[in-house]
Amino acid sequence: MSTMESLIGLVNRIQRACTVLGDHGGGENMSLWEALPSVAVVGGQSSGKSSVLESVVGRDFLPRGSGIVTRRPLVLQLHKIEEGRSDYAEFLHQPRKKWTDFAAVRKEIQDETDRITGKTKAISNIPIQLSIYSPNVVNLTLIDLPGLTKVAVEGQQESIVQDIENMVRSYVDKPNCIILAISPANQDIATSDAIKLAREVDPTGERTFGVLTKLDLMDKGTNALDVLEGRSYRLQHPWVGIVNRSQADINKNVDMIIARRKEREYFETSPEYGHLSSKMGAEYLAKLLSKHLETVIRQRIPSIIALINKTIDEINAELDRVGRPIATDSGAQLYTILELCRAFDRVFKEHLDGGRPGGDRIYGVFDHQLPAALKKLPFDRHLSTKNVQKVVSEADGYQPHLIAPEQGYRRLIDGSIGFFKGPAEASVDAVHFILKELVRKSIAETEELKRFPTLQSDIAAAANESLERFRDDSRKTVLRLVDMESSYLTVEFFRKLQMEPDKPTNSKEAPNPAVPAIDRYNDHHFRRIGSNVNAYINMVCDTLRNSVPKAVVYCQVREAKRSLLNHFYTQIGRREKEQLGAMLDEDPQLMERRTQLAKRLELYKSARDEIDSVAWK
Numbered sequence: 001m002s003t004m005e006s007l008i009g010l011v012n013r014i015q016r017a018c019t020v021l022g023d024h025g026g027g028e029n030m031s032l033w034e035a036l037p038s039v040a041v042v043g044g045q046s047s048g049k050s051s052v053l054e055s056v057v058g059r060d061f062l063p064r065g066s067g068i069v070t071r072r073p074l075v076l077q078l079h080k081i082e083e084g085r086s087d088y089a090e091f092l093h094q095p096r097k098k099w100t101d102f103a104a105v106r107k108e109i110q111d112e113t114d115r116i117t118g119k120t121k122a123i124s125n126i127p128i129q130l131s132i133y134s135p136n137v138v139n140l141t142l143i144d145l146p147g148l149t150k151v152a153v154e155g156q157q158e159s160i161v162q163d164i165e166n167m168v169r170s171y172v173d174k175p176n177c178i179i180l181a182i183s184p185a186n187q188d189i190a191t192s193d194a195i196k197l198a199r200e201v202d203p204t205g206e207r208t209f210g211v212l213t214k215l216d217l218m219d220k221g222t223n224a225l226d227v228l229e230g231r232s233y234r235l236q237h238p239w240v241g242i243v244n245r246s247q248a249d250i251n252k253n254v255d256m257i258i259a260r261r262k263e264r265e266y267f268e269t270s271p272e273y274g275h276l277s278s279k280m281g282a283e284y285l286a287k288l289l290s291k292h293l294e295t296v297i298r299q300r301i302p303s304i305i306a307l308i309n310k311t312i313d314e315i316n317a318e319l320d321r322v323g324r325p326i327a328t329d330s331g332a333q334l335y336t337i338l339e340l341c342r343a344f345d346r347v348f349k350e351h352l353d354g355g356r357p358g359g360d361r362i363y364g365v366f367d368h369q370l371p372a373a374l375k376k377l378p379f380d381r382h383l384s385t386k387n388v389q390k391v392v393s394e395a396d397g398y399q400p401h402l403i404a405p406e407q408g409y410r411r412l413i414d415g416s417i418g419f420f421k422g423p424a425e426a427s428v429d430a431v432h433f434i435l436k437e438l439v440r441k442s443i444a445e446t447e448e449l450k451r452f453p454t455l456q457s458d459i460a461a462a463a464n465e466s467l468e469r470f471r472d473d474s475r476k477t478v479l480r481l482v483d484m485e486s487s488y489l490t491v492e493f494f495r496k497l498q499m500e501p502d503k504p505t506n507s508k509e510a511p512n513p514a515v516p517a518i519d520r521y522n523d524h525h526f527r528r529i530g531s532n533v534n535a536y537i538n539m540v541c542d543t544l545r546n547s548v549p550k551a552v553v554y555c556q557v558r559e560a561k562r563s564l565l566n567h568f569y570t571q572i573g574r575r576e577k578e579q580l581g582a583m584l585d586e587d588p589q590l591m592e593r594r595t596q597l598a599k600r601l602e603l604y605k606s607a608r609d610e611i612d613s614v615a616w617k
């Protein structure tokens with residue numbers, strides 16, 4: 001295959017890919033479709049548009065009828081095949097079917113038009129894509145558009161006249177569009193709809209090819225030389241005159257190939273046009289267009305490549321924003337989930353270790369809340385002289401104590417230490433709630449997790465479950481610390497007490513060693529017991545103020561940092577593929593957007609590959 005042929009083939013393939021993706025121009029950005037050079041066939045009603053196309057193809061295949069028959073753009077890709085092989089057609093919307101019966105092709109164009117527009121005779125800008133493979137064609141892509149008309153027919157909306165013009169305009173407006181402007185010779189060229197539109201969008205005439213049909217129908221004694229030789233309306237490209245089959249020929253089913261021959265004979269034997277005969281006729285027109293299209297494609301390739309590369313970059317950037325597609329095999333899914341968990345874990349640790357706020361609130365519990373709670377414990381009531389006397393007397397039983405009230409001390413101390421349980425547990429709970437809040441915040445702050453609402457709640461549930469376990473463990477530990485204080489008292493403290501003389505707390509009261517034992521049971525005696533217990537409790541309080549935070553950090557904070565999601569990891573390791581997939585569920589809209597982007601990326605990448613493989617060899 002020559003480079004020339006393959007260049008058009010390249011554009012054909014890219015065009016087909018565009019149609020699959022619904023890219024037929026008209027988007028807000030320059031689409032690939034619009035960057036591709038194409039030939040749009042434009043003409044007024046009955047100007048001979050269909051006839052020209054069929055003649056170029058060498059086949060009858062276009063729907064006929066009165067009114068507006070072409071109601072969707074028809075992208076007609078012509079592919080030359082080896083001489084001797086027979087023609088066939090393919091529709092993009094039925095990729096696996098080869099059509100050899102062109103009457104059936106005609107019917108399918110009609111049916112496919114109705115599938116989109118309904119039977120309402122409305123128009124649609126979604127193209128039908130038809131490829132024709134034939135030895136009688138040159139490689140060329142033509143877009144057949146609805147004929148420009150001035151009046152709507154029965155059953156069609158008034159607005160259709162304007163709608164058609166808008167649609168045709170949307171094609172010919174594009175600087176990459178080559179305009180095949182069809183005008184009938186038996187009508188004043190100045191009134192040609194095709195020329196009027198072409199003049200508007202291409203005033204210099206560099207991308208307009210003028211085609212003059214129905215030369216055989218001109219009034220006797222007149223000719224179209226002024227038009228064909230460029231004097232009536234000047235274009236950069238030469239005008240091409242055409243003689244299509246007449247209605248009578250069509251009715252008689254005159255074969256297209258025979259019609260082509262007759263056309264050639266017409267020009268060769270024509271007294272007026274004989275000198276132009278090598279540059280007239282549908283076959284010549286096809287070759288002319290094909291050659292021109294090649295040149296244009298060759299010129300445009302650098303800018304098409306630039307557009308493709310720019311678009312690929314844009315799509316990639318957008319995909320990064322939306323998040324890359326998730327793998328479908330369970331190994332990769334598990335990996336993704338673990339990666340996401342780790343991302344969350346990193347954020348969570350930053351909250352605890354610093355870098356993100358929140359961890360300092362845990363220190364606040366130890367530095368402020370716990371000491372304040374300890375200070376508020378009602379020891380003065382518990383160790384009031386009256387209560388001390390009551391507890392000591394009850395502990396003594398029927399026999400009052402002789403020297404130090406050992407049992408009384410023990411009961412007073414046990415009773416006091418019991419008060420520490422409250423603040424100790426409160427610290428556990430306070431830290432628990434801070435950790436829970438940090439989990440919530442960390443999930444919200446983990447960018448990578450944003451796409452995955454299901455996984456977010458799974459992680460939250462797993463983390464909170466772990467925190468509950470850590471809390472239970474921590475609570476047990478601090479309660480133990482408190483219990484340990486009552487289970488074995490610090491002996492030295494009391495030994496030291498005994499060695500000190502029994503000094504009255506009130507200095508004005510003179511010491512009296514001669515006071516009998518029974519007199520020990522006065523206020524002073526109980527006050528002294530109370531203050532001894534109080535001193536001991538203060539010592540215990542200092543210890544717990546230090547050890548409770550250690551226990552809490554050990555059981556809750558350290559564990560949260562170390563093993564918040566460990567349990568979760570073992571659980572998901574055992575999960576089935578479907579369950580893993582479900583955990584990675586995303587917002588459906590987001591998924592849709594990504595699918596679209598991925599498809600477009602695919603298109604652009606394959607377009608780039610196509611160009612790489614063709615353009616420079």
Ligand SMILES: Nc1nc2c(ncn2[C@@H]2O[C@H](COP(=O)(O)OP(=O)(O)OP(=O)(O)O)[C@@H](O)[C@H]2O)c(=O)[nH]1
Binds near residue numbers: 049214216244245250
């Ligand atoms: N004698 C003769 N008749 C022609 C020529 N070109 C077209 N016709 C006839 O003109 C009529 C309209 O031609 P079409 O090819 O259907 O024109 P069209 O622009 O596709 O028409 P619509 O799609 O209906 O707008 C048909 O009857 C053709 O046979 C020509 O060069 N010579």
